[in-house]
């Protein structure tokens with residue numbers, strides 16, 4: 291496995307791979323890796339000649355300084371995990387390398403952003419768009435792998451690739467969960483023991499929303515939201531940031547019979563904001579399902 295921290299060297303390598311006719315699978319991360327990240331890597335490993343993983347905590351997408359400064363880091367452990375997973379290149383540029391001067395170009399979204407995390411983390415998706423546009427240009431991936439825990443991010447990357455004609459295939463990967471159902475996240479390490487114990491109820495609240503859809507022939511968006519909220523309020527001490535039920539991937543509130551649906555939740559514990567979701571068809575069956 292090669293470690294690269296300059297854009298110049300990364301570009302040269304990507305060029306070389308393409309000249310050799312090798313496909314590149316790319317996984318973008320902010321490090322502090324867990325099984326969820328490794329699922330993306332394993333899929334990339336199966337489907338490509340070369341696997342590139344980036345580790346870059348992108349300051350542009352953090353709207354709270356404390357969240358950025360306390361973001362967990364362990365590059366050496368990450369490198370060991372990636373080497374064991376058969377990764378060819380880890381790209382870990384510094385902030386100065388990625389953003390050497392005051393930016394002139396800012397990217398924004400005209401849809402898919404004024405709800406969920408886009409609404410509660412102003413500027414977040416602008417930052418994600420900017421860094422991913424740069425990473426896609428530098429790395430030139432054939433396929434790129436994103437986790438559905440961050441379902442809105444998948445919807446935004448889908449729009450980025452489509453709208454800007456990137457010649458990249460987006461591969462969404464189901465959410466990897468702990469054995470008690472909690473969605474894996476780098477931020478889980480910031481939970482206290484008591485918070486960690488009750489946090490699987492976030493997933494259970496989503497499942498309750500799914501059950502509500504499955505057991506009611508006609509249901510409304512508001513009813514689903516209320517049902518999930520109620521379940522969260524009963525069993526989770528965290529502050530609710532949002533609960534919503536929208537079409538997926540367009541993230542619109544008016545749900546038609548043919549639409550896929552997302553039920554999405556974000557909660558704030560003392561030191562960690564956690565998100566989770568389920569993506570369902572109209573009968574309430576999960577569309578992207580991980581292994582249980």
Ligand SMILES: Nc1ncnc2c1ncn2[C@@H]1O[C@H](COP(=O)(O)OP(=O)(O)OP(=O)(O)O)[C@@H](O)[C@H]1O
Nearest residue numbers: 319320321326436437439440465466474475476477
């Ligand atoms: N539990 C998971 N299952 C599948 N993919 C995941 C999971 N957690 C993160 N990913 C994916 O890994 C990629 C990198 O995410 P990131 O480095 O932000 O990790 P993270 O654990 O989501 O961190 P955080 O929860 O703190 O935002 C993203 O595509 C993300 O959706």
Ligand SMILES: CC(C)(CO)[C@@H](O)C(=O)[O-]
Nearest residue numbers: 318319320348418421440
């Ligand atoms: C895709 C990403 C690495 C961009 O910084 C980040 O948003 C993440 O980790 O999901």
Ligand code: BAL
Nearest residue numbers: 320351352414440443
């Ligand atoms: N996993 C999405 C990146 C973030 O929370 O900033």
